[in-house]
Amino acid sequence: MMENNKLQHYALTDVAQLKVHGRTTESRSPLTLFWTGSAVELNVTGTELWIEVDSKYDVYEPWISVLINDVVVSRQMLVHGRYWVCIFRGMNESVTKNVRIVKDTQAMSGDPGCALQINALKSDGAFQLVEDRPYKVEFIGDSITSGEGAIGAQAEEDWIPMWFSAIQNYTAMTAEALHADYRVISQSGWGVMTSWDNNPNANIPQYYDQVCGLLTGEMNEALGAHNPQDFNAWQPDVVVVNLGSNDGGAFQTPEWIDPNTGVTYKQRLNADGTYHEEDVAKFEQAAYQFLIQLRKNNTKAHIVWAYGMLGFPMMPAIYRAVDTYMKETGDRNVSVIQLPNTTSETVGARTHPGMLSHKRAAETLTEHLKGILHHS
Amino acid sequence: MMENNKLQHYALTDVAQLKVHGRTTESRSPLTLFWTGSAVELNVTGTELWIEVDSKYDVYEPWISVLINDVVVSRQMLVHGRYWVCIFRGMNESVTKNVRIVKDTQAMSGDPGCALQINALKSDGAFQLVEDRPYKVEFIGDSITSGEGAIGAQAEEDWIPMWFSAIQNYTAMTAEALHADYRVISQSGWGVMTSWDNNPNANIPQYYDQVCGLLTGEMNEALGAHNPQDFNAWQPDVVVVNLGSNDGGAFQTPEWIDPNTGVTYKQRLNADGTYHEEDVAKFEQAAYQFLIQLRKNNTKAHIVWAYGMLGFPMMPAIYRAVDTYMKETGDRNVSVIQLPNTTSETVGARTHPGMLSHKRAAETLTEHLKGILHHS
Amino acid sequence: MMENNKLQHYALTDVAQLKVHGRTTESRSPLTLFWTGSAVELNVTGTELWIEVDSKYDVYEPWISVLINDVVVSRQMLVHGRYWVCIFRGMNESVTKNVRIVKDTQAMSGDPGCALQINALKSDGAFQLVEDRPYKVEFIGDSITSGEGAIGAQAEEDWIPMWFSAIQNYTAMTAEALHADYRVISQSGWGVMTSWDNNPNANIPQYYDQVCGLLTGEMNEALGAHNPQDFNAWQPDVVVVNLGSNDGGAFQTPEWIDPNTGVTYKQRLNADGTYHEEDVAKFEQAAYQFLIQLRKNNTKAHIVWAYGMLGFPMMPAIYRAVDTYMKETGDRNVSVIQLPNTTSETVGARTHPGMLSHKRAAETLTEHLKGILHHS
Amino acid sequence: MMENNKLQHYALTDVAQLKVHGRTTESRSPLTLFWTGSAVELNVTGTELWIEVDSKYDVYEPWISVLINDVVVSRQMLVHGRYWVCIFRGMNESVTKNVRIVKDTQAMSGDPGCALQINALKSDGAFQLVEDRPYKVEFIGDSITSGEGAIGAQAEEDWIPMWFSAIQNYTAMTAEALHADYRVISQSGWGVMTSWDNNPNANIPQYYDQVCGLLTGEMNEALGAHNPQDFNAWQPDVVVVNLGSNDGGAFQTPEWIDPNTGVTYKQRLNADGTYHEEDVAKFEQAAYQFLIQLRKNNTKAHIVWAYGMLGFPMMPAIYRAVDTYMKETGDRNVSVIQLPNTTSETVGARTHPGMLSHKRAAETLTEHLKGILHHS
Structure with missing residues (x-):
């Protein structure tokens, strides 16, 4: 595989433009997505984007859906562990992509060990403001x-x-x-x-x-x-x-x-x-x-x-x-x-x-x- | 996470019931999925199923879709490497699930480094015959x-x-x-x-x-x-x-x-x-x-x-x-x-x-x- | 025009099989269709069917729709007067046709002169029972x-x-x-x-x-x-x-x-x-x-x-x-x-x-x- | 019925604004509609409009559909004879209505006696130009x-x-x-x-x-x-x-x-x-x-x-x-x-x-x- 040497690592606190959807705490290191429909949203240039997730559970694993420019391109189970998930790669670096990573599964009252967190981002692009909807x-x-x-x-x-x-x-x-x-x-x-x-x-x-x-x-x-x-x-x-x-x-x-x-x-x-x-x-x-x-x-x-x-x-x-x-x-x-x-x-x-x-x-x-x- | 200790490891050659869709060679260790729409199909009982993929590319990464009982439940990019992908978990062990893992991306004539292979399976269930369609x-x-x-x-x-x-x-x-x-x-x-x-x-x-x-x-x-x-x-x-x-x-x-x-x-x-x-x-x-x-x-x-x-x-x-x-x-x-x-x-x-x-x-x-x- | 010499004239009282939909009185000579959706329904053989209507109004003329075998084939204004309306002609005489003639317009509280009546039928076919729906x-x-x-x-x-x-x-x-x-x-x-x-x-x-x-x-x-x-x-x-x-x-x-x-x-x-x-x-x-x-x-x-x-x-x-x-x-x-x-x-x-x-x-x-x- | 005393009789030749659709001859007294889809189209004000049709056939009667402002409001068999058909009544006299009366049935090569003609119009409104479509x-x-x-x-x-x-x-x-x-x-x-x-x-x-x-x-x-x-x-x-x-x-x-x-x-x-x-x-x-x-x-x-x-x-x-x-x-x-x-x-x-x-x-x-x- 051709390595992408331009990827930069970002703590979420580094990315002021990150938009968080859904009730959560003030913490961004890491960010916890508690509820279904909770999400992070980004406008980002560059060829490539990764997020680092931390998926924990005793019974019920979290799932996410990924939307690029409002279209669902991926839906996946997040098995246990802390790891990087590639959101996109190979794209035109100068074009801005709207990206939403959405928690597809509800808060699990029946599983005290269940939590989905996002730790960090990697990209070779620049982040841009996401406007509030009306x-x-x-x-x-x-x-x-x-x-x-x-x-x-x-x-x-x-x-x-x-x-x-x-x-x-x-x-x-x-x-x-x-x-x-x-x-x-x-x-x-x-x-x-x-x-x-x-x-x-x-x-x-x-x-x-x-x-x-x-x-x-x-x-x-x-x-x-x-x-x-x-x-x-x-x-x-x-x-x-x-x-x-x-x-x-x-x-x-x-x-x-x-x-x-x-x-x-x-x-x-x-x-x-x-x-x-x-x-x-x-x-x-x-x-x-x-x-x-x-x-x-x-x-x-x-x-x-x-x-x-x-x-x-x-x-x-x-x-x-x-x-x-x-x-x-x-x-x-x-x-x-x-x-x-x-x-x-x-x-x-x-x-x-x-x-x-x-x-x-x-x-x-x-x-x-x-x-x-x-x-x- | 509660470990599932009943998972058994299967080489593809162990699973006579595995159905392979799409042109490929005789090899099953590993199996190469060359073309878009190529797939492995399984009828399987048990609570859990994993497949071990080997995803290689210089430029164009493979994607797969997963169908359970004919419904697409997951679609994901397969980043570079050899690793296990969980297909399902937590299901009723006695019920038979029809599972198809489908290559979503075409054979890549422009990327000599691109190949998608499936090496092995893990499950706590039993495999059953997949009938040919008419x-x-x-x-x-x-x-x-x-x-x-x-x-x-x-x-x-x-x-x-x-x-x-x-x-x-x-x-x-x-x-x-x-x-x-x-x-x-x-x-x-x-x-x-x-x-x-x-x-x-x-x-x-x-x-x-x-x-x-x-x-x-x-x-x-x-x-x-x-x-x-x-x-x-x-x-x-x-x-x-x-x-x-x-x-x-x-x-x-x-x-x-x-x-x-x-x-x-x-x-x-x-x-x-x-x-x-x-x-x-x-x-x-x-x-x-x-x-x-x-x-x-x-x-x-x-x-x-x-x-x-x-x-x-x-x-x-x-x-x-x-x-x-x-x-x-x-x-x-x-x-x-x-x-x-x-x-x-x-x-x-x-x-x-x-x-x-x-x-x-x-x-x-x-x-x-x-x-x-x-x-x- | 080739005259159809086989047409027979029927008072509504002659046709026991006639089914009347909608509230009305006992009178069948003539029958008054008061409400919208009121209708006469017939199962009839023969090549040809006519009904004699009597349409009266000061202001608001009645309209009817005609359904043959549950499909609307005609919708028409009924101008003032007593006259025959042809429902079908030229059909296979031995086949039974289900016919509904439906009043398309409401009872007109604002027009004391408005009434739609059906006086008689003409056909060269035989009438058959219309079953009640369940x-x-x-x-x-x-x-x-x-x-x-x-x-x-x-x-x-x-x-x-x-x-x-x-x-x-x-x-x-x-x-x-x-x-x-x-x-x-x-x-x-x-x-x-x-x-x-x-x-x-x-x-x-x-x-x-x-x-x-x-x-x-x-x-x-x-x-x-x-x-x-x-x-x-x-x-x-x-x-x-x-x-x-x-x-x-x-x-x-x-x-x-x-x-x-x-x-x-x-x-x-x-x-x-x-x-x-x-x-x-x-x-x-x-x-x-x-x-x-x-x-x-x-x-x-x-x-x-x-x-x-x-x-x-x-x-x-x-x-x-x-x-x-x-x-x-x-x-x-x-x-x-x-x-x-x-x-x-x-x-x-x-x-x-x-x-x-x-x-x-x-x-x-x-x-x-x-x-x-x-x-x- | 309240008589409309304002209705005026028009020969088709009086109505320069009449638009004729479909192949026909130069004759307008009467106008013959030969083919299916042939039609007369009018833009007209007034409360009421009638057309005088002449329907002839040995076997196959003509049918017409009436469109008011592009919506079909009526479809009817034209039984044999020369008579007036009311197209609309009771409408706002100052508003212009687009009216099309369309022959619903084909030229009948199998019936030498079949012809549909339009002789005249009656209205209390004024006729306006119908523009050609692009x-x-x-x-x-x-x-x-x-x-x-x-x-x-x-x-x-x-x-x-x-x-x-x-x-x-x-x-x-x-x-x-x-x-x-x-x-x-x-x-x-x-x-x-x-x-x-x-x-x-x-x-x-x-x-x-x-x-x-x-x-x-x-x-x-x-x-x-x-x-x-x-x-x-x-x-x-x-x-x-x-x-x-x-x-x-x-x-x-x-x-x-x-x-x-x-x-x-x-x-x-x-x-x-x-x-x-x-x-x-x-x-x-x-x-x-x-x-x-x-x-x-x-x-x-x-x-x-x-x-x-x-x-x-x-x-x-x-x-x-x-x-x-x-x-x-x-x-x-x-x-x-x-x-x-x-x-x-x-x-x-x-x-x-x-x-x-x-x-x-x-x-x-x-x-x-x-x-x-x-x-x-």
Whole structure:
């Protein structure tokens, strides 16, 4: 191989032009990409670019996608270790390339050993400023928003990182259509109040105020995952909440018993298959409280509860929670929208929304948000 | 990371069930994947699979795509060296996975140092037979068939492996639609008679009878690239010839001067912009001879000349060549079909056919071939 | 012209096999088609078929579409008068043709002189039974459901029958996808409580219990438009209510003054542009009452409130109304679904949903109803 | 009905702004629309427009489509007789409407009694100039170009006018995409040399120099159908020849015996199913002669032979004929293009191309013609 002797080594702190997407700490040596859709973005000249990654995990390995000039050219598993990944080589040195390296897999609450870090860059080019896009959008959700099943054959049933995609995902598609920078806060199986299996600890609001509070283990704590999130540093124009699917699921699944306390948790069904009124009320209360919490931290954002990609049994309760919130607070900058349900034609792996379902959801959501952003 | 202690190491020669796609030599230790679309295919149980690759090049690095159960889950550059690539991990050990690892980049006649080899496998599963598909198709072509520009932004202009795709390619799409095993013989810039720039050495027929004769350098010779192709071992049902675009281009480009002999080569235009009759006749003669050569080596195949994805100025000459061939030989098992021209909506990188153009070509070609295969 | 001497004249009462779609009276001599989507359907052999229509109007002429074997072959204005319309001629006499003649225009509350009647048939064939489809669906709505603007250029602004279509309409598309017989009750500009311009008399519930009670004038009364509807004769499996768009519009338009009483009606906006709470409550009450009324008359039907094709500002109120209804009655056989909003790409004439918007709405609604019908 | 007392009666000769599409004679009192796609076009203000038609036939009735501002609003059979057809009513009188009334059915060589004439107009508006479109295109073809089967269910088998469409037709679609005025010369079953059943009199070239020479009977002769065509009055930029499908069919069908002379005609197959060389040569000669004839009459037009919508077995012969023509005449303004073959998904009634097949053909042809028109 012809060696490229012109490559220069850069610590991330050397590259002021580096743009980081997604919630993280102040640290850049190294930079931790916690959430799905988190990314580094560069405008760079030169013939060649490498990044040094550090991929750690006990169970669930991280994956990344690489976009050159907005086109995905590579998607790969990052096996354990610290090593260099070549992003491009052999290109015209005088032309500026826009490069995004995107984390394709969610923060893994189930794997305390999992972390993806970026240490350094190598290139023979020069770095240039990446402009902010006109809007900022934050997406909050569950497996749907994590892109679980958005890639892979319909027959796939394993719960593994390979079937997660941040790209074939309504979040990325909506952000692109809106010309928006965006962030994602999401966890498969979690809800506003409980997980799909009635675990009351598996809810997003509880950790929303931290950088990535749902991560566990000493390593992640040391990386700052539990630090308070600095909301002032990035105030979104829109917050999309796509939660409720697992809260709905909890009505259909067995009780969850807290292994520490022995206390039992269960969202109950009535004999006729409808939801028990008291338990739905608890969900509504949780949703209401989450809206309060979101508004506290995102003062100017339009908050839209976008729900329905895997059915919409919680929609009445969501509407009631939003009604109550708006009436009690006088806050009018909130809306609810139903996203297109997934069908046999649009389903992906693991009976989750496939790429086509994400595409339709993005179209619906984009249209809704355009109306709001262009009037505000 | 939790180590997987059950992984077993396999030389390729240990795995009788391994299916190899694409022309290559008998060697399996290692196996060389010469052409784009060449692949190894496995049916395998177990939780985890790795392959050991050996990627060599002076200039143009190989890329691969990985398909699990017919869905592309990964595409990556293979940087220089011999190392293990993890194909999957964490899967249900008792379920059989169909895995294809496909070479995404063409044989590189311009880089004598370029070779992609597969040395070994590691898995904790068992290998199972991969059935032959009902049909066999061979595709012969130029940059179109090599998938140049089938991936990447329209603005891309660099001639680099990153913009080549064996997957977003009418070859793979047609083979999938026909349920066919397939092979590809292709080279960017080359023709039936000359390259796009009048080089008479850059033609496919000259090397067709060798395994991968257009490769240069001692290494490739040692790997058996110049060995005679064993046609008996794989007799296609269909041979698709997608050549002529560069032969047409040669009329529009400057003369080529042989650096060794000083002899000049040029397909001439008349003053009115039409093709010089003598030079078109040379092309026709080359096309005629190639048909003779194809039939000699592929006795039962339907041969279809499929042309037109980047315009179709050579179509009259192709029809004349095929006419002459059919008349002189009495061989009726030949046809000509025009593929859909690439438009501003379907163009990809480097002003070559994009994914949409490949898709339309595949639809047209598939329909044509279904008619032929179902009647033969 | 060669005369067809074999044509026989049939009063509709002679043709027991005639299937009538849409609410109407018992009369068949003549038969009145009141609503859009109302139709006569025939299975008939023979070479030729004519129907005798009687088209009356002061202002708004009726239009019909003709479907042969489920394909629209003709659409035409019916100018004033009683005359024969040829449906087909020259066909193979021994083959059975399925024929539907569909009223393309809504009941015209603004034109007391408007009526479309069918008097008789002529054919040289024999009539055969038309089987009922497996499901029955009733659609209740406004201009959207009347197909206003579903045909015609986007530039069209005239309020004329030509721009109404019962065929390029989510009602027909949904019914076809579900293999359902269907009926439509709809009126442009009307709502659950008031019209778009605050007229409290222009609401569907007020007339729902009559055959076609919103028609005015002595002629229509004599035709039985004000007769009580015989609900027992046709009990739907699904009732789709697509109302609310005009009730929402009433908040944005000037007050309506009753010309007889001088009383003023107005759904009020608050200073901040939100809906006045008391007035929204009135709408909710009207929606609630309509659900009571619908259930009284349609005992077994799933009732779905399907709303959103021209925005969805009333959705919270609709959800509240349905919540209250379900809670107070214990009736669980009700749902709410948001239909895809109309976009610049899917808009039709008169800034109403175009064919593409109707198509998307039908896909969403069909998917929802399949889930319900296959579980009930 | 409220009478419109402002309607004024106009002979066609009174309306200088009337634009006539399609070959016809000089007569405007009445105007005869001979060919499919022939039309009258008007720009008109006013609330209302009527045309007086005179529809004559022994067997095959004419159909028309009405377009308002480029959208089809009506399609109807014209039963026998002379009567007024209302085109629109109730429109805004001050707005200009573009109106086209298009003959949907071909000239009927099999029905000497068939003629469609337009006698007069009635309107309360004013007529305005219709600008010529930037290009002129002439289409010459057979049943494909006549739109046979482009409307109707796939099960339809009757040969009747109802299944013909000038609108769901690649001719209209291509013309619209190119912004071209256009004419159609076409006849179901006919070819360059013979009909599908070997009748040597059923060929287009024989009648090409007359206005509509293939019509028979005294009436049509009196209407000027056999008059020489005045080519100077309308010189196209492009002539599209879509012939060959029936010439190909003649090889597969029984001989035709001239009832007058007893002479037998048959395009022969060889024992191996290939075409007899002498008979193909006759076809080539006929195609060659037709090109000579077309060029004589259309001096500046690009002539494109566009073939393949129902298979393309004659393509080699067409290429040979065009080759010979170009070589012998030096005329370079000629091309050949293969149109997309009809598939099980795009087929229409009577196993002819359906709307989707016409759409694809139009896309291919439009792309080809844009390249030519923008370079000439």
